[in-house]
Amino acid sequence: MPLDLRETTSRRRADMADRLTADGVLTDKLLRDALLRLPREALLPHAYVRVSGPGADPIDWRLLDGSHPDDQEEWLDLIHSDESILLQRDGEPLDALPHGPVTGGHMTSMSTYTPATVEALQAVGLGPGHWYLELGPGPGVSLALAAAVTGPGLATGVERDGHMTAFAQRNLDRLGVGATVVEGDALEGHEPRAPYDRIHSGIGVPCVPAPWVEQLAPGGRLLTTLATRTPSWPGQLLVTRTPAGTVEAVLRGRPRGYRPVLGYRWLSALGHRARIKADPGRARPTRLAPPPDDAYGFWLAAAYLAPGLVRDFQAESMTIVAPDDDSWAVAGPGDGTVRVCGPRDVWAELEELHARWEEAGRPESYTVDLTAGTGAQTVTSGAGPKALTWTLPALAGIPRPRP
Known part of the structure; x- marks a missing residue:
């Protein structure tokens, strides 16, 4: 260079x-x-930029090549920004990608935006000498950072895509940080090097795979996103194994989270945007003012207890859509009314849930019981008859890598 x-x-x-x-x-x-x-440009030598607007199919992209003089300034701006870096379409090989415009495909691997990576590594309390496992490392940015903190030979990543595994390992070797990426099913963890002091999942899961908990050392911490069908209200789960060996897990709502494991189809409000603009629905009084965006405990509960909803964050007024039910609600600008449309009264569900959330003490965090092993994992806001409680979806039905 x-x-x-x-x-x-x-x-x-x-x-x-x-x-x-x-x-x-x-x-x-x-x-x-x-x-x-760490020179992150060694791990992110190229990046896709989306050219098409929302809803376009096929999608137009432009590939920035960090070695190309015409791309270099924009590429450097992007990989040092707080944006996600898009790296791979449809599981493609990552050698000799065509520079410039390309059409079609959907992103299958990316590097998480840096603030989320930093927050995650700080949340697990990573330190020198820790055995570290990264699930779904992609190009290896967070894995390289972890290896730089723990020391060489202690950080391992499990990546399901063979092309991305080879790409990441080659670039990590060039950096000399002493991190290893193995191809495999991240939902199984990586038993050969277990137990781990710190486990970080770069993929969202509906519940916690049993091997992850089993491979956590006493005193260890595990951090993952719990994914639902809505991208609007993610939950971050921190699992701790005490020195005595017992497992404690706390779930909190967050403004952002990781994308779900392959096989999850996220809901989208995009297909209803034009219709909502043309007809927001009939107005009716409401006792519920639009809850603030940072009421994470409420919105997290809504992801589970009012399922099938997604928010259009680009709308001028708070707009919540139930795409599968062809229904929506548009909150008024503080005038005590809400507009509703469709067979499902979305806002009535949120009114009822908000009342329950307040009766439960406005919880901002929830306890998750993982002691049932492969059984159901239950979430609760506390003790008593007014506590909010739900069961996490199972892993069944998620496609697994071919052997």
Whole structure:
């Protein structure tokens, strides 16, 4: 790499670390040092940029090649930004990708935006000497950061896609961080190197796979996103195995989470946007003002107890859609009314759930019982008859990698 580019990327890493620190996201000194040292351009040598607008099919993309002079500035801006980096369409081989415009396909691998990566690694409390397992590492950015903190030979990733496994391992080897990526089913963890002090899942799952818990060492921590059919209200689950060996799990709502494991079809409000704009629905009084976006405990409960809903965050007024029921609700601008349309009264369900949430004490976190092993995993806001409770969906029906 030419000297001027090395200097440029070093400055960009410093700017990135300073930005994350100023925003209150980056607080761990070891992780900051890792961000400053690791040349992420080695792990993200290309990136797709979407050209088509929402709803286009097929989708038009443009591939930025970091080695191409015409792409270099935009590529460097992107890989040091707080955006997700799109890397692979439809499980394609990752060698000699065509530079420039391409059409069709859907993204099957990406690098998570940096603030989420930083928050996750800080949440698990990663430190030197920890045995670390990354589930679904993609190109290996978070795995490389973890290896830089734990020390060489202690960080392992399990990736289902063979092309991405080879791509990530080759680039990690060039960095010399001592991290290993193996091809396999991330839902099975990686028993050969278990137990692990820290496990981080870069994929959202409907419930916690039993092997993940079994492979967690005493004193260990496991962090994952619990995925539902809605992308609007993700939940972050932190599992801790105490030094005595018991398992504790706490679920919290978050503003963002990881994409679900392959096989989950996310709901979308996009197909109803034009219809809602043309006819928001009939107005009726409501006792529920639009709950704030940061009422994460309520919205997380809604993902499970009012299932099948998705929010259109681009709408001017709070708009909640039930796509499968062809129904929606548009909250008024604080005038005590809501507009509803369709056979399902979406807003009435949220009114009822909000009342239950308040009766339960407005919980912001929930306890998850994982002690049943392969049995049902139950979530509760606490004890008593007014507690909010639900059961997590099973893993059954999720496609698994071919042997």
